[in-house]
Amino acid sequence: MAQPQAHGAAWQDRAERVQRSLDEYFGTDRPQLFDNWHPLGPGENDTFNYWWLAHALDARIDAYERTGEAGWLKQAVEIHDNLVARNEGLLFNDYFDDMLWFALATLRLAEATGDPVYAEEAEQLWRHVHELGANDEAGGGIAWRxxxxxxxxxxxxxxxxxxxxxxxxxxxxxRYRDEAEKVLRWLEQALVRPDGFVQDGVNRLGDGAIDTEWKYTYNQGLYIGACVEMAELTGDRTLIDKALRTERAAYAELAEGDVLLDRGDGGDEGLFQGIMHRYAGLLVEACDRLGAHEEAAAVQGRITAATEALWHGALADEERLLAGPDWRVPVPPDGHVPYSAQLSAIMATEVCARLTSRTDALSGH
Structure with a gap:
């Protein structure tokens, strides 16, 4: 059922409140910084979730870009430093995707702070991933770990x-552009279905098989983001058409009502929806720049509807802004949720705040 649509000011307020809820439910003393789960069970902070922290860094940069408040940027720097310190002072770990998430966030941190050290870190991470993770197994591309x-x-x-x-x-x-183009070609040939839906992986067991049963929202978002970024570099409009096709396929395959759903119970899946909406938001802006306003409105409408469902479902209780992986329903009193899910709620709400602020400005509201 369609929910009432909030305007820019309401989304700004929501974004501020849900950002602060991360500290309310998950904030803890250093060096942990954020508890992995709420409520926290025995041993649940034993896992160092490198890539969750990378997205927490991204989320705080979202807050800084929205408000211009130095406090949010200070928190972003603190998260960055916490991740490196807990990783034994190193940028690198065993998972190439983890390092790439961190590189994307550190590059944004460089732009937000004006400090080139963070951009140098992003380049170090790119080189490390390319040197160790790129090979011809399964026809090319970057390995997972x-x-x-x-x-x-x-x-x-x-x-x-x-x-x-x-x-x-x-x-x-x-070389950055050349390698990006090469990997995008491989990704399209290896894992993008004819209808635009993006598969998770290939050759996991060394048998060349594609994991067709693993259907996740963030894979769709990543391909959308890749197409948008490369379209901006190359001027190739067909990449935007491909991104639009994938966005539609994601809803056809994974939506229940207005909400996209991911299956899983380990905690990582909590981040997937937020990643999807982050990059779908970039698609909205790309379509608007190209004058494809009808397409932009359709994608923005789906992002907004999903996030309204979040605020009328999981976040309906103003006194308990705690999101689980299913945005349609509140977390039960005895619920047990990872902070990855809270980050998704933050990311989607920040996307809506940015997009509605932009459309309100264009319409004179």
Whole structure:
């Protein structure tokens, strides 16, 4: 059922409140910074969720870009430093997709702070991933992790394309663009179905098989983001058409009502919807720049409807802004949720705040 639609000011307020809820429910003392789950059970902080922290960094940069308030940027720097410190002072880990998420966030941090050190870190991460993760197994692309160099998936390859496009835009270095184009071609040939739906991975067991049963929202978002970023570099409008096709396929395959759903219970899946909406938001803006206003409105309408469902479902209780992985329903009193799910709620709400602020300005509201 369609929910009442909020305007820009309401989304700004929602974004501020849900950002602060991350600290309310998950904030804890250093060096942990955020509890992995709420409520926290025995041993549940034993796992160091490198890539969750990368998205927490991204989320705080969203808040800074929305408000211009230095406090949010200070928190972003603190999260960055916390991740590196907990990773034994290193940028690198065993998972190529983890490192690419962190590189994308550190590159945004460089732009927000004006400090080139963070951009240098993003370049170091790109080089590390390219040198160790790129190979001809399964026809090309970037591996998922160092222990499975034969296994290629969308999380590593989509994020590599986005990072390469952004690094090329910042530095002008040709190799970033060349490698991004090469990996995007591989991704399209290996994992994008004819209808635009993006599969998760290939050759996980060394048998060349595609994991067709693993259907996740963030894979769609990553391919959308890769197409948008490369379209901006190359001027190739067909990439925007491909991104639009994938966005529609995601809803056809994964939506229940207005909400996209991911299956799983380990905590990682909590982030998937937010990633999808982050990159779908970039597609809205790209379509508007090209004058494809009808397409932009359709994509924005689906993002807004999903996030309205979140605020009328999981976040309906103003006194308990705690989101689970199913946005349609509140977390029960005895519920147990990861902070990854709260980050998704934050990301989607920030996208709506940015998009509605822009459309309100264009319409004179």
């Amino acid at each position: 160092k222990e499975q160099l034969y296994y290629k998936n969308t999380p590593s390859n989509g994020s590599f394309v986005i990072l390469g496009a952004r690094l090329h835009r910042r530095t002008g270095e040709k």
